[in-house]
Amino acid sequence: MEAWRNVNRETLEVDVLIVGAGPAGLSAALRLAQLQKQQGGEPLSIAVIEKAPDAGRHQLSGALLDPSTLHELIPEYESKGAPLGTAVDNDNIYFLTQKSKFRLPITPPPFQNHGNYIISLSHFTKWLASQVEAEGIDLFWGFPGQHVLYEGSRVIGVRTGDRGLDKHGKPKGAFEPGADIHAKVTIFADGVRGHLTRQLYSDLQIGRDAEPAQFAIGIKELWDIPKDRLKPGTVIHTLGYPLRQEEFGGSWLYAMNDGRISIGFVVGLEYHDPLFDPHAAFQHFKRHPFITRILDGGQVVRYGAKAVPEGGWNTQPKLFADGALIVGDAANFVNSTRLKGIHLAMRSGMLAAETALAAVRRNDTSSNTLSAYKSRVDASAIKTELYPMRNVHQSFGAGLIAGGAYAGIAMFTNGRLLPDWHGHAGHRVMRTIEKYYGLEKRDILVPSNAAPIDRKITFDKVTGAHYSGTHHDEDQPVHLLVQTDVCHSICGSEFGHPCVKFCPANVYEMVDDGTGGKRLQINASNCVHCKTCDIMDPYQVITWVAPEGGEGPSYDGM
Amino acid sequence: MRSRGPKTQDPRPKTQDPRPLDFRMKIAVCIKQVPTREWQPRLNDDKTWVRDQDVSYEMNEPDAYALEEGLRLREKHSGEVVVCSAGPARVQQVIREALARGADRAIHVEDDGLAAADAFAAASALAPAMAEQKFDLILTGLQSDDQGHAQFGPVLAEKLAIPHSTIIMEVNVDPSTGSGQGAGSLRVKRELEGGWFQYVSMPLPALLTIQSGINTLRYATLKGIMAAKKKEIAKVAAPAGSARSRQKITALYAPQKAKQTVMIGGSPAEAAKELVKRLREEARVL
Amino acid sequence: MILVIAEQKDGKLNRASWETIAAAQQLSGGAMPITVAVAGERVSGAAGELAQAEVTEVIAAEHAALAHYTPDAFVQALGQVIGEVKPALVFFPHTYQTRDFSPTLATKLDRALVTDVIGVKQTGGTPTFSRPMFQGKLTADVQAQGPAPHLVTIQIGAFRADAAQKGSSAAPIKNQPVTVDEGKLRQKPEAPFQEAKQAVDLSQAERIVAVGRGIKSQENIAVAEQLAKAFGAELAASRPICDNGWLPMERQIGSSGQTVAPKLYVALGISGAIQHLVGMKGSRTIVAINKDAEAPVFEVADYGIQGDLFELAPAIIAELQK
16 A cells, blocks of 8 residues: 555545445434534535445345434434335244244343334435435445544544555556545444454554454345245244354344345354354254245345444443544444344434534534543433443353343343453454364364255355355455465464354365465455454454455345 | 537546537437346246346446546547436436546436336437437447347437447547538447457447447546536436337246256266267257 | 348358248248348359258349448348338347347338347247346347337357258249448448457357366366367366466356356366356356266256266367267
């Protein structure tokens, strides 16, 4: 990147820059527009940049939407055609064993979804974007943020990614260097393990006083099954098989309209077994007789994956800095117990917008003034919801039973009576092969939980990558920076190349190097932008940066 | 008398010719919005069209190359580039993208009925509005990535009574020094089968269908995207009694491979013999 | 009656003309008479060849202005032939030349044109044409609307030239005079020329041998090269081979490479990941050779051999050379 320092870049000056057009970023943009109209005065210049080529293309979630924030942000959402999909009709929780299932007789409160909606987040975001566009705000599709711009420790904006570099980093015919967008306030809505927020973590130590962030990977498929098989609005969650006590996670299966179902599997990215493969767990889950019966004769339509922040309230970073605010998944605002984050993302976006507007109007976007955002969050439904459950995920570190018990107590006491539980970053708890397997001989390139692939119910990762619609120009710099030699020196014997297993899209492969050994091959164009590798690699040597703008998965309907 | 320029007040982006209001070429680029390459088609209930929920759209790729060619010709000879598109409201997406890349203004024949229309219907819908404009040169992709009729260009040319050539790899304009409609001529390189090519000349005004890959597509800049919002998109109603599609789809289905795989066994020598025999006699591909 | 427009250049018939005759014969099923027309400056030789087909009549339309193809001249001439013959259907081969003038001809005649047809059938007495849509992801059955004649272009390779039935005796050849207003010819073509082959264009290859991971090492690519040579085929590869740098990217078949539909596709040591299959499953005849009987590639293959490619390849080469 350094060579282009002297290149003639486009520059843009705005009052507020929002990085990321997911529910958090778009809610921030919309709220800004609304408040400006209400308050009158000189309108702010606002820009939203997004790596996807179009609204909703990189958006993926189960999803069950709690419409509370939507009510507040857009009270007329119904008349404005909000795509609320299917109203939840019935909630079911099962505990699975390999061959059978046990239905929980009572649905615990966090899993009660009456009043919520099964939505496609991709559709919903598309609609939200159209609301933002109607306000005349500039939405720049296909412009990923790549570098945070600073003046000292003040965030002054973002530089977007270069376009038109070949795989050696040399400019091609239509080369456009990244543009510098300077803003008085930059709102970072760059999603789970946001690659720009990550720069704030390292440059401004925003994680210093927080619990280490914790994540899960969610792998999702959309299926079309015979229309009369499941009642639309049916919500199913499962625990248990195929996960063991030591693994945290479970599944979802939501019945939408017209025989369309959303099915997915969540695994905490803090498992101990280095040879564990989350994608394989998903395949085992689909092979459970209960699930196979639902999918049988159906057709898979889409596949995708994303990491999900699971650590809860205590893992939120410092949410503000000179010239910066952090919202949504990037701030780890997800209620992992309820499995919901969209309404929290939206609310955080709204609160950031309120703070940013006030600060810009006062001509003071210092950390001090922007700290009002944190105060707003503390006084909001975000805290009311997340604070009582703040240790639930960490408690699962002690196993399913302990976690379940803790979660129960936390719910009943609303989070009081229990001391804060400290957690570890997930990649640290992966055990070495030696520690986990002892002297047992294993083929390290085969997952410990390898699943049979029948290409009717279960598919391999390469097929999944195909169904994610992911596409990247081959002739560009690799966007997964692995600047280390551990892959060829110690990783094999220590951890057995876990990247090959935890990536859901077959990006990482150990291939024959022609001299009897193996080398790491990165199939960057398979990437679905889930961030799992950035999170889970035990040496923390993988850095995800944005590929060329407009590229990535195509999550239509996800 | 040449028609006047577009009503933009913005200062021209630096790539454009600085000569004010002395247009040499009025260039039209016809652009179609199509589902993205990654789209998995799903059929509607009566299986005569596709379900259009969950579809993401993009600019038809050959049209993108036509647009780039139009922008380069404008840079070389000065003039204006007008995007012409027909279809439902959603085609604004590709119109805006074209404007963001540098086109000057647009004409949108808006009609929901054109979403599934064939090339003939689309050309009929656009022809009247385009005839009025008296373009010097009309560029469009050689075919669309969705329906792939490869008819739109020549049909439009015939309706506008202008000459055309198809599958063009190179465009050379010989601008005349005279003024008035129809000045200037073209010498273009046409792609033929099997690695053969041919140069063809014709007078302007004319229409060309452009082959993918003939140039390198430029990126839209932030300024280009912002400027696009202020550029004119003239909405034109579809002509009354609009010509309908000339083809009726009676069934739409995934291509079936009605084939049984013949597994050939035996020793390598035996299998090889059997395979070659079948390829020669049965499949007749040798 | 079906009128087939054959294509010739400098007296030599384009092979696709026979494919088009085959398509017409299939639709007719003997019930509709078939006339073949060929236009050019001197076409008696070509007409004589065409008369060997099982058709009712061959029409030779000669004019000096048809010596070198221009859309204007051909539209004029063929418009007249159609006006004389008054067919119900006009079939053309979907060549680059046909694509250049058939839409113009159809618009001038104000008649429907269905292009790129891969299948023909009668549905309750109405001719129905199958054509690919959405880059081959779907096939559409369409019926032309409006009055006759309906114009149809037949995809190259969709029908087999050798499936054109020959007649028991030569069909009569009629010389059809056509007038061409040379003052109205707006395009001036120059002589065609060939350019040095820059990039590999697999989409034009009639036969392809594609190699996959089963080849194991770069040195072994020579085995695939020899097999390709023996077949008279172009060499292509699945993605992993190109990723390794064993073959250049231009030879890649699949969703991140080229999509091809040759007459013969030999998949050597390719497992058949879906990204590869979408790039070649339209091929006419697919041969798969793989050690793994469960490999997905066998699902799309016409002929499959489960076995060691290092033993099979030399054996096949030997057979081909006999």
